[in-house]
Amino acid sequence: xxxxxxxxxxxxxxxxxxxxxxCSQNMNHEYMSWYRQDPGLGLRQIYYSMNxxxxxxxDVPEGYKVSRKxxxxxxxxxxxxxxNQTSLYFCASSLEVQPTYEQYFGPGTRLTVT
Amino acid sequence: KQEVTQIPAALSVxxxxxLVLNCSFTDSAIYNLQWFRQxxxxxxxxxxxxxxxxREQTSGRLNASLDKSSGRSTLYIAASQPGDSATxxxxxxxxxxxxxxxxxxxxxxTVNP
Numbered sequence: 520x521x522x523x524x525x526x527x528x529x530x531x532x533x534x535x536x537x538x539x540x541x542c543s544q545n546m547n548h549e550y551m552s553w554y555r556q557d558p559g560l561g562l563r564q565i566y567y568s569m570n571x572x573x574x575x576x577x578d579v580p581e582g583y584k585v586s587r588k589x590x591x592x593x594x595x596x597x598x599x600x601x602x603n604q605t606s607l608y609f610c611a612s613s614l615e616v617q618p619t620y621e622q623y624f625g626p627g628t629r630l631t632v633t
Numbered sequence: 634k635q636e637v638t639q640i641p642a643a644l645s646v647x648x649x650x651x652l653v654l655n656c657s658f659t660d661s662a663i664y665n666l667q668w669f670r671q672x673x674x675x676x677x678x679x680x681x682x683x684x685x686x687x688r689e690q691t692s693g694r695l696n697a698s699l700d701k702s703s704g705r706s707t708l709y710i711a712a713s714q715p716g717d718s719a720t721x722x723x724x725x726x727x728x729x730x731x732x733x734x735x736x737x738x739x740x741x742x743t744v745n746p
Contacts, residue, residue: 552733554734559738560738561722561736561737561738561739562722562724562734562736564733564734567732567733569732575732577733578733609676609677611677611734616732621667621679621682622667622679622734623679624669624676624677624678624679625676626675626676627674627675627676629674
């Protein structure tokens with residue numbers, strides 16, 4: 520089944536404890552991205568990747584890191600999480616970075632930083 | 634900067650009613666517009682992708698229209714059912730590519746039995 524998977528789905532952590540949220544897609548998609556969703560603010564892009572080893576900042580990259588060493592994986596790294604990073608995170612992918620292709624989203628990771 | 638607005642923010646209708654959700658965007662130079670559905674606590678499910686060269690796209694009881702010149706799109710849901718209850722989001726690519734999607738804040742639809 521074609522899908523985007525994220526792990527973990529739920530995570531409660533403490534301020535400053537490094538964490539990684541994994542994202543994997545099985546559709547051989549070139550493009551992947553991360554979004555966060557907050558009440559009243561909607562979905563905002565954190566980082567995106569156009570292909571292996573090619574990443575760039577979205578609208579809200581501060582406090583996050585990403586890497587794209589393999590085509591299928593695009594982990595989101597929080598080196599020193601803070602409470603303002605408490606949010607619902609989504610990973611997305613599409614076949615190519617062309618506007619004709621639809622984007623597919625993962626199920627989300629709900630992160631709470633205390 | 635592209636801005637996407639969805640009105641109304643919430644809508645409650647009785648089962649069986651036909652309804653229209655609205656999406657407007659400020660920069661009409663878009664390549665496509667995508668409608669998503671989000672169920673509580675779950676991810677986004679793509680419903681329809683309508684290209685800039687198209688005026689309409691249909692899938693089952695859903696019909697999306699796009700008017701680039703006026704910066705508007707509508708999602709028409711026919712014969713609504715309780716299972717249609719969800720938040721509906723529209724999104725457009727920003728900056729002339731699919732690098733980033735700019736989302737509206739969504740319309741929360743409740744269909745009452």
